[in-house]
Amino acid sequence: MSPSAPRPSNATLVLLASLYCAQGLPSGLIAHSLPVLLRQHGVDLALIGLLKLLALPWLLKVLWAPWIDRLASPRLGHHRGWILPLQSGVIFCVAALALLAPQTLFGSGLWLLLGLLLLINLLASTQDIATDGLTVRLLPERWRGLGNSLQVGGYKVGMIVSGSGLLLVIDPLGWNLAVGLLAGLILLMSVPIWLFPERRVLPFQPAQAETALGPRLLLNHYRGLLAQPGMLLWLAVVLTFKLGDSLGSPMIKPMLVDQGWSTGELGQLTLISSLAGIGGALLGGLLYARIGVLRALILFGSLQAIGIAALALLVGQGANTGLVYAVTLFEQVADGMSTVALFAAMMRMCRPEHEGADFTLQASAQLLLSGFVGASSGVLAKALGYEGLFVGAGVLGMLVLGVVLMHARRTQG
Numbered sequence: 001m002s003p004s005a006p007r008p009s010n011a012t013l014v015l016l017a018s019l020y021c022a023q024g025l026p027s028g029l030i031a032h033s034l035p036v037l038l039r040q041h042g043v044d045l046a047l048i049g050l051l052k053l054l055a056l057p058w059l060l061k062v063l064w065a066p067w068i069d070r071l072a073s074p075r076l077g078h079h080r081g082w083i084l085p086l087q088s089g090v091i092f093c094v095a096a097l098a099l100l101a102p103q104t105l106f107g108s109g110l111w112l113l114l115g116l117l118l119l120i121n122l123l124a125s126t127q128d129i130a131t132d133g134l135t136v137r138l139l140p141e142r143w144r145g146l147g148n149s150l151q152v153g154g155y156k157v158g159m160i161v162s163g164s165g166l167l168l169v170i171d172p173l174g175w176n177l178a179v180g181l182l183a184g185l186i187l188l189m190s191v192p193i194w195l196f197p198e199r200r201v202l203p204f205q206p207a208q209a210e211t212a213l214g215p216r217l218l219l220n221h222y223r224g225l226l227a228q229p230g231m232l233l234w235l236a237v238v239l240t241f242k243l244g245d246s247l248g249s250p251m252i253k254p255m256l257v258d259q260g261w262s263t264g265e266l267g268q269l270t271l272i273s274s275l276a277g278i279g280g281a282l283l284g285g286l287l288y289a290r291i292g293v294l295r296a297l298i299l300f301g302s303l304q305a306i307g308i309a310a311l312a313l314l315v316g317q318g319a320n321t322g323l324v325y326a327v328t329l330f331e332q333v334a335d336g337m338s339t340v341a342l343f344a345a346m347m348r349m350c351r352p353e354h355e356g357a358d359f360t361l362q363a364s365a366q367l368l369l370s371g372f373v374g375a376s377s378g379v380l381a382k383a384l385g386y387e388g389l390f391v392g393a394g395v396l397g398m399l400v401l402g403v404v405l406m407h408a409r410r411t412q413g
Contacts, residue, residue: 008138008139011192012138012139013150014192015138015192015193015196016131016134016135016138016150016151016154017150017153017154018154018189018190018191018192018193019083019127019131019134019154019189019192019193020131020150020151020153020154020155020158021154021155021157021158021189022087022090022127022158022186022189022190023124023127023128023131023154023155023158024154024155024156024157024158024159024160024161024162025158025159025161025162025182025185025186025189026090026093026094026120026121026124026162026182026186027124027155027158027159027162028158028159028160028161028162028163028166029094029162029163029166029179029182030051030054030117030120030121031051031159031163032159032162032163032164032166032167032253032270033162033163033166033167033170034051034117035048035051035250035253035254036167036253036254036257036263036266037102037106037170037263038051038106039253039254039257039258040257040263041102041106041107043106043110044378045251045254045378045379045381045382046378046379046382047378048250048254048378049250049251049374049375049376049377049378049379049381050375050378051117051250051375052246052250052371052372052374052375052377053371053372053375054114054117054118054121055121055367055371056118056121056371057118057121057122057125057126058121058125058128058363058364058367058371059364059367059368059371060125060364061125061126061128061129061360061364062222062360062361062364062365063218064126064129065129065221065357065360065361066217066218066221066222066357067217068082068126068129068130068133069129069133069221069357070217076198077198077199077202078130078133078198078202079130079131079133079134079137079198079202080193080194080196080198082126082127082129082130083127083130083131083134083193084190084193084194086123086124086126086127086130087123087127087186087189087190087193088190089119089123090120090123090124090127090186091183091186091187091190093116093119093120093123094120094179094182094183094186095180095183096116097113097116097179098175098176098177098179098180098182098183099176100112101175101176102175128360129357129360132359132360133357134202135150135151136359137202138202148285148340148343148344148347149281149282149285149340151343152278152281152336152339152340152343153278153281153282156274156277156278156281156336157278158189159274160270160271160274160275161182161185162182162185163267163270163271163274164266164267164268164269164270164271164272164274165267165271166178166179166182166267167263167264167266167267167270168264168267168268168271169181170263171263171264221354221357222357222361224351224354225351225354225358225361228349228351229411230407230410230411231349233403233406233407233410234349234407235362235365236403236406236407237297237345237403237404237407238342238346238362238365238366239365239366239368239369240369240400240403241297241301241338241342241366241400241403241404242304242338242339242342242366242370243369243370243373243396243397243400244304244305244308244393244394244395244396244397244398244400245304245308245335245338245370245393245397246369246370246371246373246374246377247308247373247374247376247377247380247389247392247393247396248308248311248377248389248390248393248394249308249331249335249374250374250377250378251377251378251381251386251389251390252311252328252331253266253270254378254381255311255314255315255381255386256269256314256318256324259316259317259318259319260318260319261318269324269325269328272325272329273325273328273329273331273332274332276329276332276333276336277332277333277335277336278336279333279336280332280333280334280335280336280337281336281337281339281340282336283333283336283337284296284300284336284337284338284339284340284341285340285344287299287337288340288341288344293341293344293345293348294404294408296341296344296345297338297341297342297345297401297404298401298404298405300334300337300338300340300341301338301341301397301400301401301404302398302401303333303334303337303338304331304334304335304337304338304397305394305395305396305397305398305401306334306394307327307330307331307332307333307334307335307394308331308390308393308394308397309390309391309393309394309395309397310327310330310331310390310394311327311328311331311386311390312386312387312390312391312394313327314327314328315385315386315387315390342366346359346362346363346366347359349362350362377389380392
C-alpha cells in the first residue's frame with residue numbers, strides 16, 4: 001500500500017497481540033508443560049512424542065479456511081463471529097482440565113486428556129484463520145511486518161506464561177488452581193475482540209468471484225495460488241525448513257527430566273529461553289530487512305540446525321547448568337530468527353485479497369511433515385539415544401537448506 005499509510009492505532013496493536021497470545025496460552029500448556037508432567041508421572045517417551053499428532057487440526061485447517069473467509073455473522077461481524085465462540089470453546093476445555101484431578105488425567109483418564117487437547121487444537125486452529133484474515137485487513141501492507149512481529153511475539157508470550165509460568169506455580173498452587181488461572185487469562189485476552197466494533201470498522205465484503213459456498217470453493221480458492229510460478233517448489237521449502245527443529249525439540253525437556261531436573265528448574269529454563277526466542281524473533285526481523293529473503297533463510301536455517309545438533313552436548317551434562325542454559329538459549333534464539341524468516345517469506349507468496357487463506361495453506365503445509373516427524377521423536381530417542389537424535393536432527397536441518405537454494409535458482413533463473 002501507500003508508504004505514507006499511518007501506523008495502526010494502539011488499540012489495534014493490543015487487539016492483534018491479545019488474539020495471538022490467546023493462541024499461545026493453550027499451545028504452551030501442550031508443548032512445554034505437559035511433556036514434563038507426563039514424564040514425571042511415568043508416561044512412556046513414545047506416547048509423549050505422540051502429543052505432536054494432536055496438532056493435526058493446524059494442518060487440516062486448510063480444508064475449511066475458505067469458508068471462514070466467506071461466512072459472516074450479521075450480528076457479531078465477520079471475524080468476531082468466528083473468534084468469540086471459538087475462543088470461548090477453548091476457555092471451556094481448559095476449565096474442564098482444571099476441574100479434573102491430575103492423577104486421573106495422567107493415569108486412567110489419559111485418553112480424556114488427549115481428547116480435550118485435540119479439541120483445543122481444533123478450536124484454536126480455526127480461530128487462527130479468522131485472526132490472520134483480520135490482521136491482513138486491519139494492517140496496510142507497509143505495517144504487515146509489524147503484524148508478523150505481533151504474531152510471533154504474542155504467541156511466544158502466551159507460550160511463556162502457560163509453559164514456564166505454569167511449571168513454576170504448579171507445585172505451590174496445585175494443578176487445579178494453576179490451570180484454572182490459565183483459563184482466566186484466555187478469558188482476559190478475549191476482552192479486546194469483544195470490544196472491537198468490527199461491523200463499523202470492517203464491514204463484510206465477500207469477493208464477488210467466489211460467492212459459491214459448495215465444495216468447489218476449496219478448489220477455486222487454492223488453484224490460483226498453486227498456479228503461480230515456482231509455488232510447488234516453494235511449498236517444498238515450507239514443508240522441510242523446520243524439520244530438524246521438529247525432530248529434536250520435543251525431547252529437550254524429557255531428556256532433562258531424566259537427568260534430574262525439577263519442575264521449577266525446567267520452568268525457569270523455559271521462561272528464560274522463551275524470552276531469548278522472542279529476542280531472536282525481533283533480531284531476525286531486523287536482519288531480514290537488511291539481508292533479504294534468501295540470505296535470511298540460509299543463515300537463520302543454518303543457525304537453527306547448529307542449535308539442534310548442539311543439544312547433543314547436554315547428554316549426561318544435566319548438572320552443568322551453565323552449559324544447559326548456553327545451548328538452549330542459542331537454540332531458542334536461532335528458532336526465533338528462522339521462524340520470522342520463514343513467515344515473512346510466506347507472506348511474500350500470498351496473493352492480494354487472498355492473504356488469509358493463502359497463508360493458511362502454507363502454514364498447514366509447514367506442519368505436514370513437521371507434525372509426523374515430531375511424533376516420531378520419542379521413538380527415535382529410544383532407538384538412537386538422545387545424542388543420536390539431536391545430531392541426526394541437526395544434519396537433517398542442514399540438508400533441507402538445499403531445497404531453499406533450488407527454489408532460489410529456479411525463481412532467479
